[in-house]
Amino acid sequence: MTSDPLVIADRTFRSRLIVGTGKYPSHAVMADAHMASGTEMVTVAVRRVNLSERGRESLLEYIDTSRIFILPNTAGCYTAEEAIRTARLAREVGLSHWVKLEVIGDERTLFPDNVALLEATRVLVREGFVVLPYTNDDPVVCRKLEEAGAAAVMPLGAPIGSGLGIQNANNLRIIREQARVPLIVDAGVGTASDAAVAMELGADGVLMNTAIALAQDPVAMATAMKLAVEAGRLAFRAGRIPRRAYASASSPAGGVIGTGAGARAR
Amino acid sequence: METGGSVACSNLSDSLRPWGRLVTIRVNGEPVEIAAPMSLAALLADLHIDPRRVAVEHNLRVVKRDRYETQQVGAGDEIEIVNFVGGG
Numbered sequence: 001m002t003s004d005p006l007v008i009a010d011r012t013f014r015s016r017l018i019v020g021t022g023k024y025p026s027h028a029v030m031a032d033a034h035m036a037s038g039t040e041m042v043t044v045a046v047r048r049v050n051l052s053e054r055g056r057e058s059l060l061e062y063i064d065t066s067r068i069f070i071l072p073n074t075a076g077c078y079t080a081e082e083a084i085r086t087a088r089l090a091r092e093v094g095l096s097h098w099v100k101l102e103v104i105g106d107e108r109t110l111f112p113d114n115v116a117l118l119e120a121t122r123v124l125v126r127e128g129f130v131v132l133p134y135t136n137d138d139p140v141v142c143r144k145l146e147e148a149g150a151a152a153v154m155p156l157g158a159p160i161g162s163g164l165g166i167q168n169a170n171n172l173r174i175i176r177e178q179a180r181v182p183l184i185v186d187a188g189v190g191t192a193s194d195a196a197v198a199m200e201l202g203a204d205g206v207l208m209n210t211a212i213a214l215a216q217d218p219v220a221m222a223t224a225m226k227l228a229v230e231a232g233r234l235a236f237r238a239g240r241i242p243r244r245a246y247a248s249a250s251s252p253a254g255g256v257i258g259t260g261a262g263a264r265a266r
Numbered sequence: 267m268e269t270g271g272s273v274a275c276s277n278l279s280d281s282l283r284p285w286g287r288l289v290t291i292r293v294n295g296e297p298v299e300i301a302a303p304m305s306l307a308a309l310l311a312d313l314h315i316d317p318r319r320v321a322v323e324h325n326l327r328v329v330k331r332d333r334y335e336t337q338q339v340g341a342g343d344e345i346e347i348v349n350f351v352g353g354g
Binding site (some may be wrong): 022023030044045046047048049051058059060066069073085089090091161187207209 | 270293294295296300313315319320321322323326328329330331346348349350351352353354
């Protein structure tokens with residue numbers, strides 16, 4: 001797939017699969033899953049250092065940062081202010097001025113607060129961040145995020161961690177049509193076919209965490225996701241046939257044995 | 267907030283210098299007593315935190331790494347020290 005790279009802002013990725021770093025059985029399994037997925041970008045969360053449990057092994061020891069780009073998120077932030085502070089702190093760690101911007105509006109669904117998300121996007125773009133907002137699958141919000149300077153739009157396929165797959169394919173199609181920045185389907189993938197569907201709809205990439213991390217065999221699922229994203233992308237570029245209600249024979253209608261001239265089509 | 271000498275001494279960790287004025291700051295939401303004045307670099311060292319792996323916010327403002335030596339922490343200050351953890 002080297003001839004078909006994913007370009008976001010000023011960076012080029014050979015892999016269209018972005019993977020998370022949470023919920024794995026161990027850091028070692030995570031590292032193996034990242035390798036199997038072929039990913040070149042992984043998300044991380046920003047959290048307080050645990051003052052009573054210092055000296056635990058660092059997540060970063062298990063990420064090959066020479067090969068994998070770090071995308072810090074603002075997960076857990078419920079206001080624009082919290083998200084902006086978190087993004088600034090993430091940048092100061094010194095690995096990335098990119099941010100997967102999340103401003104959550106509801107605890108049970110983890111749906112975004114679109115008003116606060118837009119506000120935070122504007123502030124962070126002004127401060128020089130490359131902002132990748134996690135958003136609803138809403139074409140209007142995606143358009144506004146793009147106008148606010150987002151480097152990509154990342155609509156959800158379904159609620160975070162739900163594994164429900166793409167819930168509103170038509171919205172994603174509309175977002176695909178209008179977006180001039182990369183479209184990354186972020187969240188909701190449960191299994192490989194979901195990732196393939198997202199790519200077949202024209203997504204430029206897919207971001208997932210739980211579907212790999214909590215699979216019974218995360219490394220095998222990471223491989224499946226790599227293949228699904230590649231297959232979906234190839235299918236999208238190949239151009240699928242139109243859907244039709246009735247059959248269209250693949251074999252020649254004529255020359256079937258035991259029939260007269262002008263035989264019925266099979 | 268300044269604390270009384272006897273209370274402070276009972277909480278004083280070995281790594282904290284016995285001189286200086288004992289004051290309370292908040293680190294990641296928890297009260298911590300330090301011997302002021304203290305630089306951010308010294309605070310991180312006292313907390314056994316490797317400064318290369320973290321980012322620090324001091325009274326809501328992010329502190330650049332090259333300011334850790336010179337930036338002083340004082341009574342009532344709010345410090346946030348964060349690092350990267352697993353997430354999606």
